[in-house]
Amino acid sequence: MLALCCGCAGPGGGDEGRAPGAPTGVTAEAGSATSVHVMWNALSGVSAYEVYRGTTKVGDVPGSAHMLDVTRLAPSTAYVFTVRARDDEGRLGPRSREVRATTPAAVAADRSAPTPPGRATGRAAGSRAVQLSWTAATDDRKVVSYDIFQGEVKIHSVGGGQTATVVTGLRPGTRYSFTVRARDAADNLSPAGPAVRLSTAPGDDEGRDTAPADFRATTHRADGAYYIDLAWVPPRVDGVVTEYQIQLDGQAVTSLVWGGTPPRDRATHSFYVGREAGAGHRVRLRARLPDGTWGAFTAERVVTTEDDPEDTGGR
Structure with a gap:
């Protein structure tokens, strides 16, 4: 990592x-x-x-x-x-x-649109987001992107190698209809695939289902310095989460990018916060979703660097 x-x-x-x-x-x-x-x-x-x-x-x-x-x-x-x-x-x-x-290379004399994407499925991800997935379209050359429509309005786009996304910025307790269309390098747009109708949850949770779950924060001391230790479960989304952002005391301080195999069950991270004992800190975390957008933040945790006679010496 x-x-x-x-x-x-x-x-x-x-x-x-x-x-x-x-x-x-x-x-x-x-x-x-x-x-x-x-x-x-x-x-x-x-x-x-x-x-x-x-x-x-x-x-x-x-x-x-x-x-x-x-x-x-x-x-x-x-x-x-x-x-x-x-x-x-x-x-x-x-x-x-x-x-x-x-941008990809141009394709000469390509007037053939991709096939419509296959059946779309989805679920509400809290009150302000939904998760969508669909079956890949085909093209005589290559599908470059997928456009997501809410009714007749284009609201999102993802790369041609992706068949799932999270749509955010929705209203709580509202029913929506989404369709997906495929686009090739020559800008030929397919007919819409079958519509999927979903309702967001009531309330105002800011899309909490896209936030990491079971988020915990503790502190430890090593070599006279203090560290905050984080643990969480990656959000349940279609695709793999490889990047997270940590916010400390209201400021974005660190991005975590997994270079190897990202954890799918429980993830952990520890970072330095100084040498002052008794210092209080607020910390929360969010994930970059597979479509490149940020999910919701976890609930904020409050931790305090306490005096510890048993310095871990670099644990």
């Missing part, structure tokens, strides 16, 4: 005044040889978002949305995207972290 420190300031650390923070959860996925689908987590109090390809602004998105299809791109080309939020008074926040996507 490789642990990467993200820094306590976070991507919005340089924000001044009341400008919005930097959007989080930004992802980019090639939709065809000439388009990339960019998504991010919605922020409150935002009137619009600006999407950039490198230093060039390529789109304005209303604050009620959190996705954009960037079109008129070149095939077989790598691109870098960022997103900025703007509030009602026109204040523009800092850029998000950079995300990269590479």
Whole structure:
């Protein structure tokens, strides 16, 4: 497992005044040889978002949305995207972290659309999210991406090698109808597969079924320093979770990325928090879901670094 420190300031650390923070959860996925689908987590109090390809602004998105299809791109080309939020008074926040996507090669004279994806299934993941899965479509060349529709509106997109996703940002206690369509490199779009109808749970749990389960936090001392020890069960989603984000005292401090086989049952991690005894800390955790979006945070745990006469000496 490789642990990467993200820094306590976070991507919005340089924000001044009341400008919005930097959007989080930004992802980019090639939709065809000439388009990339960019998504991010919605922020409150935002009137619009600006999407950039490198230093060039390529789109304005209303604050009620959190996705954009960037079109008129070149095939077989790598691109870098960022997103900025703007509030009602026109204040523009800092850029998000950079995300990269590479368009596939163009396919000459391809006018044949993929077959419709097979039967979709799903389940509610709390009150604000659902999990969807479907049978792969086929194409005479290659399926590059899948578009997910809520009614007649496209709300999400994933890569052609993926047949499951989590749709977030839904309303509690609401019935939805979803369909999936396949797209190839020439931008041919398949007919919709069979619709799946799902209802979100009542209440407002912020999609808690996408959060790691049985989350625990304790402390220990080693060589005169204190560490927080975490343990959790990965969220039950379609696919494997390979990355987690730890938030300490309200700030994102560490990302954990498994380089080998990620744990499917119980995961653990320990990290340094200083040498002060009696210091209280708040800690919580969330997972990056297989489709690249962030799931819900666990409940916050409070721990205190206590004096320990039996220093573990590097346990």
